[in-house]
Amino acid sequence: MAISPTLESSQRLMPYNADLDVILRIFYWPELDWYANVKQEFVKWIMGTPNEFSICNFSFLFDASAKTSMLQADQVVQMHSAMANAANNGIFNLFDYGVPISQYIVLNVTWKNLVQDSLRELQHYSRSDLKKLLKIKFQDEEAEDAGGVHKEFFMLLLDPKYSMFKEFEESRELWFADITYETENMCYLIGVLCGLAIYNFTIINLPFPLALYKKLLNKPVDLSDLQQLSPAEVNSLQALLDYDGENFSETFDLNFEISRQVFGVTQTLSLMPNGEDIGFTLENRQQFVELSNYSLVYPLDYAWDHTPS
Incomplete structure (x- = not known):
């Protein structure tokens, strides 16, 4: 089939695209459903011979709809x-x-x-x-x-x-x-x-939120990803980093503790050992924000390590 060499060449280049952050959707073939019945092609593919041409060998062509059809099959x-x-x-x-x-x-x-x-x-x-x-x-x-x-x-x-x-x-x-x-x-x-x-x-x-899908791709989750989840909380943390006024510690009057709502009850969580005794200062504000960020991500990290793939 004439199309096969072109697809095989594109497929060999796919591993390099991840390093270059190439947008994968530019490879999608929106008219794929016009060319083939994806579900039937999938069944033939898993039952066929290794050297037989199949569009299913080139999954980078599949958009969300085509991938859904293949997964359903x-x-x-x-x-x-x-x-x-x-x-x-x-x-x-x-x-x-x-x-x-x-x-x-x-x-x-x-x-x-x-x-x-x-x-x-x-x-x-x-x-x-x-x-x-x-x-x-x-x-x-x-x-x-x-x-x-x-x-x-x-x-x-x-x-x-x-x-x-x-x-x-x-x-x-x-x-x-x-x-x-x-x-x-x-x-x-x-x-x-x-x-x-x-x-x-x-x-x-x-x-x-997007943070979960970044985790699926083994990409780091940072403060900007959590903006989608809790804009107010992330904006507050960013404000701590951006503040350049005087009397820093007195202005914020914080220590290394945060509050969380659990079943309608406010609970105080220490961000580090003896966090209640560690004052929030200009020098340690980056650490405070990182630990606060981690307190949001931690349930995901723990669940990820103990959830079957």
Whole structure:
């Protein structure tokens, strides 16, 4: 195919683009859907021979819509495979142990203890099990989960009121809650739930700021990234750096402590050991801002280190 050499040359150049900060969307092919059925091309690609030409070998051409189509096709294939394997293995398991293997992930939960129940139920499943179709069963309810039930489940569980996330009133965006990530299990639950929602074609609103996606790309998160999340707080910190007036310490009268709202109650957090005894000065203001910035980023760093990819 005449187009193949050109695409292969472009693909060889892609690793260098990251170093040059090239805007990737200039490589997108918006008319790709006119050229090929992405879902069908994907299925043929994973079942084809290694040397056979496929547009799926050149993913840098795919815009968001094309990537979504390809991921949906991949999810359908993986889900079908996982359920077929469970059905086949279930027969042998039934003969050997008298217990069949379910083709589904079934989470039995209650309204009262939604988070704890979900965590308990998910711990029964391996990573390979998570590729099966999800079904949610609320206790004492007879509704059959045909999709609507597990959408309600995700919307409830990922709601800020369950403390896995917190919502910033000014920006209406979500961030990782300061107090939730006390156990690795809770971090694991967050990762699994977000993955299951996407994998089961459930559209939920999780308005994360750009800082999270920079973290996905292993890029550093700094004060400017948090401007989107909490403009007022970031502006206050920037004002501390910009101030060049007299009587610096007396003007601000701060120490190395900050306040956070937790369930409507103000809590004071020390930015460093004995922070309550360390005064805020012109000489240490950069350190103060960096530590305050880290206090915002820390829940994300901790969650990231303990959340499955």
